[in-house]
Amino acid sequence: MSFSPAVSGRGRFSSAGRIFACLLLLAFFAGTAGAGVINQGLLRSTANTEADLNLTSVPLNITEASDVIELTWTPAVTGVLYYAVGTPGEDLSLYTPLANPLDSAPGILHVRGDQLPVGRLTCVIVAGNDRSMFFTIIRAAAVAPTVTGPITSSGGMGIGTVTPIFSWEPVTGVPYYHLLISDQPFQITQDAQGTRVEGANIVWQVITPSTSIQYGVNDPSGSFTNLLTPPLVGGTDPDSRPRYNWVVLNNYGNSPAFTSTVVGQVAGFEVEVSSPFPAPELIDPPTGSVLSGIDIQLHWSLVQGASSYLVYVGHIEETAGGSEGVVPVWQVQTTDNAAAMPASALLQNGRYSWKVIAADGQGFGAISDSSSFYYSLESGTLTINTFDDAGNILQFCTIDFEVLDGPGLLPIGTDDAGYVQRDIPLGTYILHASKDGYTEAVSDPVAVTSGSAQTVQLSLSPILSSIIGSVEDTGGSPVASALVFAERQDGTVEQAVTGVSGRFELILDPGFWTLHAERNGYENSMDRTVSLGAGETVDIDDAGGPLLMQSFSQTLSGSVRNGEGEPIHNAEVRAEFGDVVMSGFTDQNGVFSFLVGNGTWTVSAFKAGFYLDSGPQQVIIAGSGGSVLLTLLPQASILSGLVYIDGSPRHEDGLFVRALPSAGDPTVGDVGAGGVFSFGVAPGSYQLEAVLAGYDSSPIDVSMLPGEAISGIRLDLISNTSALFGTTRTPDGSPLSDVTVTTGDVEAVSDASGAFQLTLTR
Numbered sequence: 001m002s003f004s005p006a007v008s009g010r011g012r013f014s015s016a017g018r019i020f021a022c023l024l025l026l027a028f029f030a031g032t033a034g035a036g037v038i039n040q041g042l043l044r045s046t047a048n049t050e051a052d053l054n055l056t057s058v059p060l061n062i063t064e065a066s067d068v069i070e071l072t073w074t075p076a077v078t079g080v081l082y083y084a085v086g087t088p089g090e091d092l093s094l095y096t097p098l099a100n101p102l103d104s105a106p107g108i109l110h111v112r113g114d115q116l117p118v119g120r121l122t123c124v125i126v127a128g129n130d131r132s133m134f135f136t137i138i139r140a141a142a143v144a145p146t147v148t149g150p151i152t153s154s155g156g157m158g159i160g161t162v163t164p165i166f167s168w169e170p171v172t173g174v175p176y177y178h179l180l181i182s183d184q185p186f187q188i189t190q191d192a193q194g195t196r197v198e199g200a201n202i203v204w205q206v207i208t209p210s211t212s213i214q215y216g217v218n219d220p221s222g223s224f225t226n227l228l229t230p231p232l233v234g235g236t237d238p239d240s241r242p243r244y245n246w247v248v249l250n251n252y253g254n255s256p257a258f259t260s261t262v263v264g265q266v267a268g269f270e271v272e273v274s275s276p277f278p279a280p281e282l283i284d285p286p287t288g289s290v291l292s293g294i295d296i297q298l299h300w301s302l303v304q305g306a307s308s309y310l311v312y313v314g315h316i317e318e319t320a321g322g323s324e325g326v327v328p329v330w331q332v333q334t335t336d337n338a339a340a341m342p343a344s345a346l347l348q349n350g351r352y353s354w355k356v357i358a359a360d361g362q363g364f365g366a367i368s369d370s371s372s373f374y375y376s377l378e379s380g381t382l383t384i385n386t387f388d389d390a391g392n393i394l395q396f397c398t399i400d401f402e403v404l405d406g407p408g409l410l411p412i413g414t415d416d417a418g419y420v421q422r423d424i425p426l427g428t429y430i431l432h433a434s435k436d437g438y439t440e441a442v443s444d445p446v447a448v449t450s451g452s453a454q455t456v457q458l459s460l461s462p463i464l465s466s467i468i469g470s471v472e473d474t475g476g477s478p479v480a481s482a483l484v485f486a487e488r489q490d491g492t493v494e495q496a497v498t499g500v501s502g503r504f505e506l507i508l509d510p511g512f513w514t515l516h517a518e519r520n521g522y523e524n525s526m527d528r529t530v531s532l533g534a535g536e537t538v539d540i541d542d543a544g545g546p547l548l549m550q551s552f553s554q555t556l557s558g559s560v561r562n563g564e565g566e567p568i569h570n571a572e573v574r575a576e577f578g579d580v581v582m583s584g585f586t587d588q589n590g591v592f593s594f595l596v597g598n599g600t601w602t603v604s605a606f607k608a609g610f611y612l613d614s615g616p617q618q619v620i621i622a623g624s625g626g627s628v629l630l631t632l633l634p635q636a637s638i639l640s641g642l643v644y645i646d647g648s649p650r651h652e653d654g655l656f657v658r659a660l661p662s663a664g665d666p667t668v669g670d671v672g673a674g675g676v677f678s679f680g681v682a683p684g685s686y687q688l689e690a691v692l693a694g695y696d697s698s699p700i701d702v703s704m705l706p707g708e709a710i711s712g713i714r715l716d717l718i719s720n721t722s723a724l725f726g727t728t729r730t731p732d733g734s735p736l737s738d739v740t741v742t743t744g745d746v747e748a749v750s751d752a753s754g755a756f757q758l759t760l761t762r
Contacts, residue, residue, distance in 0.1 A: 041462025052130035076107025118173030144264025158272030167212040176251035227672030234271025306358035307634035308609035380452035403647035469540035478502025491693025510749035534751035555625035557593035636680025637704030641713025649675035
């Protein structure tokens with residue numbers, strides 16, 4: 001046995017690519033939805049070739065009711081399709097045999113979509129005592145959810161709350177729902193030319209297994225950061241207040257890539273809550289301006305009574321099919337009526353829109369009209385194509401730029417033909433292509449010169465390993481909407497959300513992974529370490545049983561108010577006890593409640609532009625519930641900027657910014673797409689740093705006056721890991737799979753081609 005190593009001086013980009021896919025989706029969700037690939041690499045996997053029945057044809061995409069699925073296998077014997085909703089494991093008694101396929105012959109079955117139930121199905125071909133490996137069929141529903149509220153007529157009576165609960169009817173078999181809200185009306189047109197979305201400017205979106213959710217809460221799936229979610233703005237004059245549109249789409253994989261293209265009702269509503277003051281007026285840059293340079297100065301009118309301003313900049317994207325939408329690029333909060341946007345780090349050549357919301361001491365606001373400008377830099381043209389390792393087009397991959405020389409660049413994404421072309425600023429870059437379920441592909445350095453035109457082709461290999469299982473409470477009932485985290489030794493963290501049956505699936509690289517589950521109202525499960533081989537699927541239910549969670553029964557309630565005693569809506573309240581964190585959001589009356597267990601809980605409240613007056617409160621829960629009053633003060637000192645990872649501004653799972661005071665508890669800020677952060681702290685002196693496993697930070701010192709805003713902060717993270725690549729082979733040179741390679745306490749397992757990767761800390 002031998003291996004041939006090659007050393008790379010950087011760490012893996014993890015699942016940051018999923019962020020750009022989400023951003024692309026929010027502008028063109030009808031065009032990019034349904035891009036999720038199933039059964040990737042299955043036919044070439046060792047598990048398939050070593051099975052009794054070797055699958056040679058399985059579906060790779062979502063199946064509609066009228067579609068015909070062809071299933072083939074060798075040897076060509078008569079087989080029966082068994083299926084089950086979810087991932088019930090390998091016990092065939094939990095599966096249903098398909099009695100009447102469309103047609104069948106030895107080694108082949110044809111099944112029409114409407115012969116199967118709606119949902120994400122686990123399937124297997126059975127011939128006597130022989131069976132194939134398990135595979136997936138996603139059978140899409142023919143109808144979208146029916147929305148139930150809020151819905152108001154245009155120009156009629158609006159809703160009387162800025163924290164509405166969105167609700168819809170369930171669709172049988174659908175495990176998740178994707179809710180999107182636009183702050184301006186949009187239209188969806190479906191005809192012979194396809195599906196077009198016009199006018200969408202998505203301000204908040206979530207994927208949830210529930211059929212209702214309050215505006216502004218965190219996305220249960222973890223797909224969307226929703227940094228600086230804007231307050232809903234209303235007024236008593238129906239002719240001047242904004243109208244919001246929203247839609248709910250079926251989702252089959254708790255990821256935007258598995259959102260259905262079936263579109264139902266686009267609902268609309270208006271908010272009949274008076275704005276506290278007139279809307280700000282945008283001053284600079286004038287509409288239609290053509291800009292370039294390192295920074296762009298945004299300027300708007302001062303609004304009397306506003307405690308802060310929320311600024312939103314988005315790229316106006318268009319597709320060949322005629323869709324148009326706004327993809328968020330930069331969001332910032334400030335106490336000034338001006339902001340400097342780091343344009344060269346964020347913008348590519350194109351057209352951009354921007355708007356400003358003025359907010360008061362309770363979080364109510366008034367929104368400006370939109371304006372637009374053009375941004376142009378000297379550049380070269382870069383064409384990128386993405387393929388799988390068999391040479392097939394690979395759709396909707398995220399392209400991250402590692403900067404060797406030049407400005408930091410936001411991610412871009414390939415389309416349904418695995419293609420993207422962009423004008424790229426002058427510089428030298430290494431391109432990283434990523435997609436959920438695939439290993440990352442890395443290019444050689446690409447030098448972009450003025451007027452140059454280059455093509456880069458990137459090939460990604462499927463990840464063939466997965467961990468599946470269940471989360472249950474101590475009474476044996478399934479726990480839905482639980483977050484299941486898997487952490488590897490190098491700090492890489494992946495997550496999944498359980499469906500209504502409590503089942504989950506994690507597609508992971510081979511190696512040792514430590515799993516645990518979290519959910520509001522429950523104690524965290526115990527850790528479970530799983531060894532995952534190349535091409536292997538491990539069901540934890542068969543090796544130690546489901547992850548178990550103890551439900552809480554005590555209620556922690558209270559309210560969040562400002563210094564005047566007025567309620568603050570949509571404030572996040574967190575209660576911490578050891579490693580357990582429970583959270584909830586306040587309603588329009590500033591009231592919250594959620595379940596906790598016995599113990600001493602540290603309770604805090606957070607809202608953009610506010611800071612906690614007296615620090616976290618200690619609440620003792622002992623056999624009965626507890627209550628607490630939290631005070632958030634406006635005019636927080638606001639810290640805003642970008643996190644650069646290996647030279648480019650971007651987001652990674654697990655990334656956050658921490659402000660450490662000279663005394664007391666730190667304040668933590670979320671990081672959005674493109675590495676953007678903006679959060680409030682109490683006046684004082686802080687050490688500010690970005691935190692991400694596997695990276696070294698460079699802290700900076702800041703001193704903040706009351707109501708002061710510091711923007712343009714740059715926080716750098718440099719990988720402290722390197723990757724050792726190699727292959728394992730037999731003496732005759734044949735690839736050897738499932739070999740454990742170790743160095744110190746770091747281990748890796750070779751895949752079907754004999755390849756392995758060891759991630760080492762410097």
